[in-house]
Amino acid sequence: MGIMSFLRERMGTILVVIIGVALFAFIAGEVITYGRSFMSGDRNTLGEVAGEKIAYEQYMDKVKQNTEMFMQQSGQSSITPQITDYVQENSWNQAVGQIILKKELEKLAIVVGTDETKSMVSGNNVSPQIAQYFTDQKTGQLNRQALNNFLSQMQSAKPNDPMIQQWNALVASLIEGKRSEKYFSLVSNGLYVNSLEAQDSYEAKNKLAKFTYVELPYSSLADNKVNITDNDYQAYYDEHKGQFKNTQELRSFEYVSFNASPSKEDTAAIKTQVEKLIPEFKASTNDSLFVQVNSEDKAPLAYQRKGQLEPQLDSVMFTAAPGFVYGPYVANGSYRIAKLVDSRVGPDSVSARHILISAATAGGIDKARANADSLKKLIEGGRPFAELAKNFSEDKQSGEKGGDLGTFGRGAMVPSFEEAAFNGKAGDLKIVESQFGVHLINVLSQKGSSKVVKVATVDKPLVASNKTQSGAYSKAQAFLGSVSKDNFGAEAKKQGFAVRNADDVTGTASALPGLDNARELVKWAFNKAEKGDLVDQVYTLGDQYVVAHLTKVKEEGTLSLADVKDQIKPEVLLQVKAKQLSSKLSSALNGASNIAQVAQKAGAKAVPVENIVFANPVIPGLSLEYKVIGTVFGMQPNKISKPIDGSHGVYVVSLNSFQNPPALTNTVREKQQLSQAITQQATGRLIEALKDKANVKDYRYKFL
Template sequence: MAILSKIRERSLFLIVIIGLALFAFVLDPSKLSDFFSSSKINEVGEVNGDPISRQEFAEALESYKTQTGNRVSEMQAAKTVWNNLLRQKIYENQLEQAGITVGEADIMNALYEAPTVQGDPRFQTSGIFDKDKLKEHLATIKADNSTEWNAWQNYMTSLKDNLQKTTYDNLVGAGLGASLKEGEAQYLTENTKVSADFVYVPYTSVADSLITIKKSEVQSYIDNHEAEFKVEASRDIKFVKFDVVPTNQDEEAVKAEVVKLLNDREEYSSVSKGNVIIKGLKNTTDYKTFLNDNNSDLPLNENLQFKVQVPQAIAEDIFKGSKGDVFGPYKENGFFKISKITEVTNVPDSVKASHILIPFTGSRSATAETTQTEEQVKNTADSLLAVVKSSPSKFADLAKELSVDKSNADKGGELGWFTYNTMVPEFRDYCFGNVKGDVGVVKTQFGFHIIKIEDQKNPQDAVKLATFARKIEASETTENTIFQNAETFALELSKGKAFDEAVKEKQLSSLPAVGMKALDENVPGLGNERQIITWAFEKDSEVESFKRFDVDGGYVVVTLTGKTEKGLMPVDKAISKVRPILMNKKKAEIIKDKFSGATLADVAKTTSQVIKKATDVNLKSPTISGIGYEPKIVGAMLNAKNNELYKAIVGDRGVYAFVVTGKELPTALPNYDTYRDRLATQRKNQSFKMYEAIKKASNVEDYMSSFYGIQ
């Protein structure tokens, strides 16, 4: 019944919609199907009429995220995939118009030439790349439809995209040359020096208060310079952050909690049905269990630590202490901590060593040629150890012959000097726990190492510490108070109070975030808060709408302050850029009216300025001494006739009148090959701008934000 009631309520609305659709059908029958089943809902964009479907985009997005190991955010991945698809479509379109096709044979040739493919042992015969082995492998995995085949398909797709780009770029690049005449003109332009007498009236001589800029004038300028003012849809917000931070009372509560863990305590045990003694840090010897049972916020650090590495608040006391001494509680980096010395020793701060690395199957340094098991490699390493112990001089030759660590094998396995925390723990512990001249075998994740300690230096005290840490966090009471503050502020807004007024009344501070795009994820001042951007672009979100959000570290109340739709920048946003331009234009007209007289002296008199000199200026560095960068004026001087007055020439900094007093042409060259080649090279080096030019000339429709629910 409820559904029928809704239909009755909206019957007039439905009649109007159907009527409009039928009217569109009378005008153009094709519009009826468009009206009810627009394909746009299944697309994320179009390039020159060629659609990019949601499925195509979703598959490319999933593939890209897999390739990157999901190490990029959703929005970063989406933007990259969209740009890749856009580039692909644009280049395909350009090549199609040029009658050029990148076919399967081209892709396979590129695959054969790829260094990673040629260097893969699976596709080699006697160390030489074998095409047939690659073809056989591809045929096998294609038949199995394995995940590896999908990876190869993605790789070949990327090869095709690169080939299309390279092919097109090379075609265009072939036409980007330069003639000798252009080389000569470039030489003359750069090296011709001009001197002139001039009168200069700066724009600053006209007070800004004398100029009026109307919004209609700004709009007219925008309309006449559309390319400079095209913008994507964006949103502006203001927000107040309510940070959940611990109070002094919270800190004292955490400190008291940590203090309790220093000494033994008696607690009831549900297992033994009675009270038991729980050891504190002072008496326990099982430090890992102690930290786990008491839920330490930092794990046990089992490494030796030098004085500069221990908490500096207690460093002096620690290195005056002995094994078993306990320190704290002390505050460090947002934690309350208690520490106990578990070991005191003396070790070098750096060691010089050499090694021979032998991998076993499954170790990190194993290659396709590695066939020995861990047990077999252990026996080999023990045999080598016996050899180098009896004949130390053989160590270097054995390293060159047998070690898989080629970065130092040629140096006889020498690793040079390294500090305590440089190597993996097993390797480090041997080098720093033994003495100069010792040789031994150590197993690590990379394989078995035969290690020789060449030298050690700077022996010093070091300790091991068992440290319990509790993060200083706001209590539930504090968090509830902050939440209520945020809710109270939002309630004021719901009653109609203006955002800025409420901020002032509550003695809070607000921050703006301007120009957020639909696919952005970072809100300036807040970080990754995609939820806020999504809300700002919702259809129901109007200017002055507000909402409270839970964010990392607290709560935030946001109000929408501005909406910019896709198209031309609105006047209110463009005015800061356009106003100075229009101001200078109007000032130039006022100044130009003062330029009268038949001579430069007359102009100087009517403008109340003095005649100045520009000496040996050129377009290579178009700067006028005492004024600054003025390429328009220097260019005008270079093209002016000698001893002729030019008046009311508008520059970047003011209005000029000048008389060229002399031009010094550079010495003619026997040929201009160097300048021609330089011009050609410059043009070809600018080919990276070619894609942007093609994209600008293409008809690109972007509906990608709809993929993420933003209409």
């Protein structure tokens, strides 16, 4: 039970270690480059990294682990499509990262020796991931005896025991984490900042510039007064072509959705159903059974303190009398009614110990209860509880401490355990069942005193009726029958339906704007459709019926001008404006001997600024202006610049003076700061370089 308890209670953390430690910085990295090609005939290959295949089962196991970890840590019983997307991307990054890192470690022959491993697990340098499980809560120090006892249990466990297998996986992940740490240390230790770099950095942060500028803002030209030609688009595209590399295939489509969510009539009907239950609920003498029979959510009843109930109930149940029924009210997509079953004054926290008897080990729940009853009689006869807990409890972690569970508040234990611990009194011995087996509980003490209530809640989800669903579906089917790929938008407008766009959708997306459960539609777009195609059926996505039209396909590689024309239009517009404003400022520069004359001729103001540093290129009241500030720090005093295309407008500047900082006599601190910044950047850049070199190919859109 020590192994079971250890791994059961720490499973979320262990998964974090197993999944995360060996990957180091990869997990938090950007989404890995996607590939479009697919190996003919290989139906199990989800992707490739540097020629090594990622199997579908391997990836799905990782997704399952990460999903379970998220649900354990968040306490949620289900996850949204957005979280699904996040988990899948994380799992993919982990799979890719493991392969990339493994190849680098093997290439450099980086190993972790036996002595190093022993030091991490049981030596003088126990890994924090292990130490946290065996830390004495009172002293905050590692409990060596508990750790050694646990390791002894590991040695005697059977090799095929799943718990020992997971423990071995944990140790293996620590070893891989140590190898990763050595690898990244090799990189960071090879970085160096010299004195000249330190001097430049110091001056960039401390040298002050005082200058005057004249600006003609882009907003001074109305967008509709500026004519953009094809040559303007082509010039901008050619100049920035390197920015238009598409790392994965993207698809765009337009769609019309027909809402099948509950109507007012549906909502009223569900409310009526709930209202009809109120008289029977009030008269019920077995509220727990009533909830099980009539409620969608069949959560067990438990005492709760103020602040633990839903807001609507928290304000009324603590002043009501038992039997009071509140509602109907709406919460979490359901109509609900709630009944105050009982209220009492109870302890805020309890100290207790227990002996756990597993039904599986005992040969059934009845035998487990009989064993617990025998132990209870022995204790009542004078045998020490602590002795029996150490010898018989299958929760070895608490058993080694005489069964002591420490002090816990409400909500920390399973309902049946909590009921016994909080509703008894100090000294009580109670036997209860839970999903873990049979517990013999000894209540040691109870602290605090506050009012608690037991509330039974019956809920009915707000769902659409068949009439509502069939009506929405019929409209969608009729619309699909009336449109073609050539008249989708026009026909939708004619019939009064709003057309929505989903642009640059990835092959693994699960959600789209306005559509949370869009996976099937995305699969159609990537696996069945070509540009211009119309869906061949109405897609049911959650409470929406959808008709869609594939409008654009962006292949992997450098995108064409046609693909990015809409995307670059705002920047092209500014570039065209910049030409016009630069021409105006160039005319103002002719014959001008100072910045004030330039401003007067351009119909603008000469604005003085001071205390500007190169490291923070902001013009007060405007924006970041890298080109402008860069020009200033490259000028001679009393000179006037040529027009500069900035972020906010077109500028002309005149440097008044520089104020140099005190001489840097000791470069050590500056070197340290600069080195730290470079080291942080180096890790990310190294990862990106390894990704590019690995030639990652992603075929997930064909599977998920």
